[in-house]
Amino acid sequence: MGIFSRIKEGLKKTRDGFFKNVKKLLSFDRLDENTLEEIEELLILSDMGSETSQEVISALRERTHKGRNPTEVLKDVLTEILDIPYEQKTGKPYVISVVGVNGTGKTTTIGKLSGLYSQQGKRVVLAACDTFRAAAVEQLRVWSDRSGVDFISQGQGADSAAVAFDAINHAVSKGKDVVIIDTAGRLHTKSNLMEELKKVHRVIGKAVQGAPHEVLLVIDATTGQNGLIQAAKFKEAVNVTGIVLTKLDGTAKGGIIFAIVKELGIPVKYIGVGEKIDDLKPFKPSEFVEALLSNDEESSEEV
Amino acid sequence: MFENLQDKLGRAFRLLSGKGRISEKNIEEAVKQVKLSLLEADVNYKVVKEFINGVTEKSLGEEVLKSFSPDQQFIKIVRDELINMLGERSSPLRLSSQPARIMMVGLQGSGKTTTSAKLATLLRKEGKKPLLVAADVYRPAAIDQLVQLGKQIDIPVFTGDRRNPVVIVKEAMQQAIKNINDVVILDTAGRLHIDDTMMSELKEIAALVKPDEILMVVDAMTGQDAVNSAKAFNEALELSGFVVTKLDGDARGGVILSIRHVTGKPVKFIGVSEKPDGLEVFYPDRVAGRILGLGDVLSLIDKI
Ligand SMILES: Nc1nc2c(ncn2[C@@H]2O[C@H](COP(=O)(O)OP(=O)(O)OP(=O)(O)O)[C@@H](O)[C@H]2O)c(=O)[nH]1
Ligand SMILES: Nc1nc2c(ncn2[C@@H]2O[C@H](COP(=O)(O)OP(=O)(O)OP(=O)(O)O)[C@@H](O)[C@H]2O)c(=O)[nH]1
Ligand SMILES: [Mg+2]
Ligand SMILES: [Mg+2]
Numbered sequence: 206m207g208i209f210s211r212i213k214e215g216l217k218k219t220r221d222g223f224f225k226n227v228k229k230l231l232s233f234d235r236l237d238e239n240t241l242e243e244i245e246e247l248l249i250l251s252d253m254g255s256e257t258s259q260e261v262i263s264a265l266r267e268r269t270h271k272g273r274n275p276t277e278v279l280k281d282v283l284t285e286i287l288d289i290p291y292e293q294k295t296g297k298p299y300v301i302s303v304v305g306v307n308g309t310g311k312t313t314t315i316g317k318l319s320g321l322y323s324q325q326g327k328r329v330v331l332a333a334c335d336t337f338r339a340a341a342v343e344q345l346r347v348w349s350d351r352s353g354v355d356f357i358s359q360g361q362g363a364d365s366a367a368v369a370f371d372a373i374n375h376a377v378s379k380g381k382d383v384v385i386i387d388t389a390g391r392l393h394t395k396s397n398l399m400e401e402l403k404k405v406h407r408v409i410g411k412a413v414q415g416a417p418h419e420v421l422l423v424i425d426a427t428t429g430q431n432g433l434i435q436a437a438k439f440k441e442a443v444n445v446t447g448i449v450l451t452k453l454d455g456t457a458k459g460g461i462i463f464a465i466v467k468e469l470g471i472p473v474k475y476i477g478v479g480e481k482i483d484d485l486k487p488f489k490p491s492e493f494v495e496a497l498l499s500n501d502e503e504s505s506e507e508v
Numbered sequence: 509m510f511e512n513l514q515d516k517l518g519r520a521f522r523l524l525s526g527k528g529r530i531s532e533k534n535i536e537e538a539v540k541q542v543k544l545s546l547l548e549a550d551v552n553y554k555v556v557k558e559f560i561n562g563v564t565e566k567s568l569g570e571e572v573l574k575s576f577s578p579d580q581q582f583i584k585i586v587r588d589e590l591i592n593m594l595g596e597r598s599s600p601l602r603l604s605s606q607p608a609r610i611m612m613v614g615l616q617g618s619g620k621t622t623t624s625a626k627l628a629t630l631l632r633k634e635g636k637k638p639l640l641v642a643a644d645v646y647r648p649a650a651i652d653q654l655v656q657l658g659k660q661i662d663i664p665v666f667t668g669d670r671r672n673p674v675v676i677v678k679e680a681m682q683q684a685i686k687n688i689n690d691v692v693i694l695d696t697a698g699r700l701h702i703d704d705t706m707m708s709e710l711k712e713i714a715a716l717v718k719p720d721e722i723l724m725v726v727d728a729m730t731g732q733d734a735v736n737s738a739k740a741f742n743e744a745l746e747l748s749g750f751v752v753t754k755l756d757g758d759a760r761g762g763v764i765l766s767i768r769h770v771t772g773k774p775v776k777f778i779g780v781s782e783k784p785d786g787l788e789v790f791y792p793d794r795v796a797g798r799i800l801g802l803g804d805v806l807s808l809i810d811k812i
Contacts, residue, residue: 251732252550306729307619339653340649340653343648343649344647344649392756428731430547431757431758480646480647
């Protein structure tokens with residue numbers, strides 16, 4: 206199965222529940238105001254937010270001319286929002302810090318990422334810097350066993366910056382390629398916890414030039430409008446370089462990423478479509494939108 | 509973007525001042541602001557529509573009272589309608605079996621395990637003798653997580669064979685009787701409502717233990733899709749209520765309105781920290797202003 210169909214499979218429920226209806230609407234050859242309103246409703250139901258939805262609708266209205274298929278126009282509009290350029294830093298070891306609010310899927314994503322990098326022949330070190338939540342260290346250890354990568358921890362209650370420092374030194378001395386830092390879930394409103402995260406990043410920066418090279422903010426696809434505030438606050442604190450959108454195997458649509466990318470200019474880099482080690486896919490804007498809107502057999506049967 | 513609803517309403521109502529009566533035309537702008545505010549708070553779109561219809565109906569033709577400015581009166585109508593939809597009172601647990609059984613269910617990462625420990629802490633304060641049961645055999649270190657929490661709060665945790673949730677739960681019930689625990693709290697694995705195999709497992713456990721309470725744990729930051737998962741869990745299990753977690757952040761918590769509305773089941777507790785004492789009884793009136801983005805206006809209205 207190709208990657209594209211696997212993404213589609215992961216998104217199947219999403220598409221069936223939601224964009225199937227859009228397609229039905231877009232089979233109209235003219236977009237009257239009623240149809241636009243219904244599309245706007247569906248966009249809002251995807252968690253896109255009313256502001257972003259209205260902008261998409263305006264663009265759709267402006268760009269739909271005679272002879273242009275409205276579905277294609279909508280695809281273009283949506284893809285253009287998500288398709289933003291970004292720079293990819295390099296480094297050895299390449300240090301990735303994974304951050305976000307509680308329970309979004311950070312540790313699981315790290316497990317999957319370590320699998321992905323190992324498959325590419327990279328030598329990975331995982332750093333158990335969530336020293337707060339019960340059994341967070343154990344959880345990450347299980348993932349390091351699954352992917353067969355190095356695991357650095359100082360147990361629960363340890364100083365997370367010290368663990369990060371330890372892991373990077375281990376990587377430097379053993380010539381490892383990638384260090385992935387698991388941080389504790391924290392709400393962006395808790396200034397002491399956000400300060401602690403900044404400290405971890407300062408220590409990382411001192412240990413390796415330019416690190417962390419990647420700061421991934423994990424957003425749960427079920428998240429509503431609070432996702433935009435989360436992204437803004439984490440960006441402000443630790444300069445997020447990419448979003449991972451998890452739990453797309455459910456029925457939630459993850460529409461908040463449109464607002465995040467548009468308002469904050471942070472690109473989406475991966476999507477999570479399950480709890481297994483290979484359930485992480487690189488994010489491709491056109492594929493994402495295409496998979497959502499695509500006209501394959503199952504959905505055409507249903508229409 | 510995050511301008512206060514109060515300011516927006518104030519502007520909308522400047523048009524209305526001096527008029528003796530609220531009419532469809534002159535509340536149009538105010539209604540639109542309320543609608544946007546509810547959407548910003550993640551109240552489900554369909555629920556918002558119903559809510560707005562209710563408010564418009566109630567507002568129309570109502571005399572503007574002397575003691576209120578028109579915007580205050582409108583806000584009062586909105587607030588009352590919201591509390592009406594949320595349910596007036598708090599809903600206590602109903603624990604009648606001996607031992608009583610509470611089953612925690614929900615999507616991945618919503619806060620079930622943490623809430624199980626919090627609930628045990630709360631019930632012990634009320635003089636009960638809880639037993640926690642680790643029935644999540646899937647998530648890495650889920651059992652360790654509950655065991656560690658149990659140690660922190662000094663409440664026993666039953667882990668059984670660490671393999672089969674149904675067997676674990678069955679044995680846990682025997683253990684509870686032996687050790688004279690009067691309430692058993694079952695922590696189950698997070699699962700998607702569309703995962704039939706995993707949903708069947710919950711049904712099997714529920715049929716076995718006949719819980720006094722089945723509480724679905726929902727993250728306060730959840731958006732529009734909450735109605736789908738809440739409905740599906742309720743249909744599969746006949747929930748007794750919800751716990752909404754992570755309200756210590758700045759999520760407006762519109763999900764509270766949505767899940768209550770689509771299932772008719774009450775929110776019983778809210779989670780307000782990561783610590784074992786971070787669970788509170790839910791009072792609908794206290795969250796109404798937060799959902800509306802109204803800050804302190806509501807307490808003012810209460811005084812009038
Ligand atoms: N269905 C599904 N579940 C996921 C996905 N990613 C993570 N999960 C589940 O979500 C739950 C929380 O995941 P964690 O990785 O522990 O989340 P976290 O962000 O590290 O949580 P904290 O460290 O407590 O803040 C677990 O049950 C995971 O198995 C996904 O893409 N799909
Ligand atoms: N700030 C805050 N964090 C909470 C609250 N409740 C739970 N959490 C955090 O949310 C994350 C997930 O909590 P868990 O209890 O592991 O969630 P779960 O539903 O058991 O997760 P799975 O078993 O993987 O489905 C952890 O980081 C908890 O500390 C709350 O009320 N406030
Ligand atoms: Mg974690
Ligand atoms: Mg759990």
